[in-house]
Amino acid sequence: MWAAFRAVFAAIFADRAAALLLLGAPILYAVLYPSAYSGEIVIDAPVVVVDLDRSAASRDLVRRAAATSQVRLVAALASPQEAQEWLASDQASAAIIIPEGYSRAIAQGRSGNVMLVGSGAHLLRSSTALTGIGAALASTAREAAFEQARAAGPAAPPALQLVTRALFNTREGYGAAVFPGVAFVIVHQSLLLGLTLLAATAREKLGAPLRVTPAQFAGLGLAASTIAMVQVCWFAGLVFWWQDYPRAAAPLGQVLVGAALFVAATAALVLLLASLFRTRERPLQLGLAVSLPLFFLSGLTWPAAATPAPVLWLSRLFPTTPGLEVMVGLNQMGGTLADYAGALGNLAVLTAVFGGIALWRWTAPRRS
Numbered sequence: 001m002w003a004a005f006r007a008v009f010a011a012i013f014a015d016r017a018a019a020l021l022l023l024g025a026p027i028l029y030a031v032l033y034p035s036a037y038s039g040e041i042v043i044d045a046p047v048v049v050v051d052l053d054r055s056a057a058s059r060d061l062v063r064r065a066a067a068t069s070q071v072r073l074v075a076a077l078a079s080p081q082e083a084q085e086w087l088a089s090d091q092a093s094a095a096i097i098i099p100e101g102y103s104r105a106i107a108q109g110r111s112g113n114v115m116l117v118g119s120g121a122h123l124l125r126s127s128t129a130l131t132g133i134g135a136a137l138a139s140t141a142r143e144a145a146f147e148q149a150r151a152a153g154p155a156a157p158p159a160l161q162l163v164t165r166a167l168f169n170t171r172e173g174y175g176a177a178v179f180p181g182v183a184f185v186i187v188h189q190s191l192l193l194g195l196t197l198l199a200a201t202a203r204e205k206l207g208a209p210l211r212v213t214p215a216q217f218a219g220l221g222l223a224a225s226t227i228a229m230v231q232v233c234w235f236a237g238l239v240f241w242w243q244d245y246p247r248a249a250a251p252l253g254q255v256l257v258g259a260a261l262f263v264a265a266t267a268a269l270v271l272l273l274a275s276l277f278r279t280r281e282r283p284l285q286l287g288l289a290v291s292l293p294l295f296f297l298s299g300l301t302w303p304a305a306a307t308p309a310p311v312l313w314l315s316r317l318f319p320t321t322p323g324l325e326v327m328v329g330l331n332q333m334g335g336t337l338a339d340y341a342g343a344l345g346n347l348a349v350l351t352a353v354f355g356g357i358a359l360w361r362w363t364a365p366r367r368s
Helices: 002-014 016-035 056-067 080-088 102-107 123-152 174-206 214-242 252-274 281-297 309-315 320-331 337-363
Strands: 045-051 071-077 094-098 115-118
Touching: 002 016, 002 174, 002 214, 016 174, 016 214, 045 056, 045 080, 045 123, 056 071, 056 094, 056 102, 056 123, 071 080, 071 123, 080 094, 080 115, 094 123, 115 123, 174 214, 174 252, 174 281, 174 320, 214 252, 214 320, 214 337, 252 320, 252 337, 281 309, 281 320, 320 337
Parallel strands: 045 071, 045 094
Antiparallel strands: 094 115
16 A cells, blocks of 8 residues: 555656646645735725815715725816716726715705716726725715704614624635635646546556556555645645635634545545546546536535526536535634535545445456
């Protein structure tokens, strides 16, 4: 067993492509992938103002909008047409247009109208800017309502106070929502590509199916599991901390149990697939074809409730779907093993089925 275990690592260091996939890819992904989402929250989106009212109330609204972190006022324009030109030329993400009579309407106890315009060319940036402007408008409206109520009599306390607080993705960024799941897909795919590449290369050189003893098969499985577990610890233990992503929500022991089942199911599938390839190029072709489907089938970006039942059943045939459910649920959301008993059972079944077929494929006297 240990001879086979050592032989796997010797083969990895002797093959540059396998070494890059198994050792280099997790490091490169840890640096390059999160860098695309380093600016997770939009700040200082350029906004123009058209103040046709030119009153103290309109100037107060503009001041409040400029004080929000999402907005950076870049110009005060004379007409809505000029604002449209700024939006069309991508010089601004949004525009605030305050019509004449805004302050008079507020003074008379009526609602003041304000027009907000966003650029459709940059939806995230413009929507964030409009959200900041909306917060300024809400603050102005509350103060105006308070003044009107005080003029009519004592202000009554609000019956309900709403406090919004992010539970899991506390930074409310895209990278913090996506990368913790993508990391475990990277673990799955790097192990799949690296080890199947080695097996296909060996079979290509021998010109015959590979055959090992059960003890040697156990050594192969242990080597695959060790590599995958090191990668899981690399991402969950260091990269998430380095990138300041949500982490360590559940006790470490429970996270390790979930990781062990995910790693075992992944290693079993990899060993099964490794027994099927005859040429070195096939694993890379497979990896390119299935990476995105596996990610979307995992349920990380699309809710399972909105997914057709046949697709849900299909997704359960891959370790990434229950694996991401368990790892993200434990590590990022603070769930317990009992909360993910179904997904853990799914991983155990996949380990037994894929592992049993892989054992037969690797140890049977005759295979195709």
